[in-house]
Amino acid sequence: EQLHRVFGTLRKGQPFVHANARRLRRVAAAVFAGELLVASMVAFNQFYAKAHFTATGLLFDWSFNIDFFAVVLGPIILAIAEVFAAGTRLDEDRALTI
Numbered sequence: 001e002q003l004h005r006v007f008g009t010l011r012k013g014q015p016f017v018h019a020n021a022r023r024l025r026r027v028a029a030a031v032f033a034g035e036l037l038v039a040s041m042v043a044f045n046q047f048y049a050k051a052h053f054t055a056t057g058l059l060f061d062w063s064f065n066i067d068f069f070a071v072v073l074g075p076i077i078l079a080i081a082e083v084f085a086a087g088t089r090l091d092e093d094r095a096l097t098i
Helices: 004-010 018-052 068-096
Strands: none
Touching: 004 018, 018 068
């Protein structure tokens, strides 16, 4: 929803609004939180399987793995949010000049 609203302002030709930087920060937070949630759920499921299931010849192990892509994607989205915030400030300054 947040990205949809950002793209809506882009389509209107008004990308530099205060809300877009806030929206992109929310998207970055969702990427970080989502990755932590997924990694936690996978680790819990692996731990549960190790504790409750046995099979001859199978070894259940568990680990907490974070996806490298999400670790890189979050800061990139935060950087884009800061670009939008700076663009908004510049656009407001430009609007005040004659």
